Amino acid sequence: MEVKTIDVCCEPVVDVALGEAQAIDLAAAFKVLADPIRLRLLSLIATAGAGEACSCDLVEPLGRSQPTVSHHLSVLTEAGLLTREQRGKWAYFRVVPERLEVLRAALAT
Amino acid sequence: MEVKTIDVCCEPVVDVALGEAQAIDLAAAFKVLADPIRLRLLSLIATAGAGEACSCDLVEPLGRSQPTVSHHLSVLTEAGLLTREQRGKWAYFRVVPERLEVLRAALAT
DNA sequence: GCATCACATCGACACCTGTCGATACTTGCG
């Protein structure tokens, strides 16, 4: 997946008729969440001790190869759902709650 | 897309570590939303006059062929996001707010 | 009964995406 910076408008889907461009952006955002590995990555990082997790601790519990996990972490980061911080040899990731909140708002009824 | 009945558990993604099976179900649910045409269908139906819309009124504004729109309506209906009611020659669709609410809850922070 | 309209299904195609092994790239440490 190639996900650019995603600008999701805040209008709920069920409020005003969605424009074509907004629909494309919003769909791209949901596409990032439409993968079990990425959902589990979000969950693992969010529930980790200090609210952050190292790549090295994420490969094994998911049962996927290191390149695959790295790929999914990139997708989540490029979508703005994660932040990446390099500390020495290790890369630490944190979730960005505001991003989830934006998507959550789009589903408001 | 072939989407069976989707049973999404209500645990927020960021609350407890997501199980493998739950992640698969949740990802399938988000996959349904990860398409611009389907998002616009939801939006069009939700904002329609009586809260419902006929297929005949959905083909033209989306700029896709009738089979394609019919396909997306099937995906949304099978996922439980829409209900379908046949009245005479026409098929009327309504959104199921509870379904959106379930997905919304999964993104809670 | 038959033509017509609304809609669903089928078959086929191009494109995208998740996956992995191999490899390149940094950083830290002797």
Next chain:
DNA sequence: CGCAAGTATCGACAGGTGTCGATGTGATGC
């Protein structure tokens, strides 16, 4: 400097998905 460890990137493959034209299926009305 040279080696090792943690990650990212590359290339390639199998499988999934959106799309459409053609066709099938009911229901309506003459």
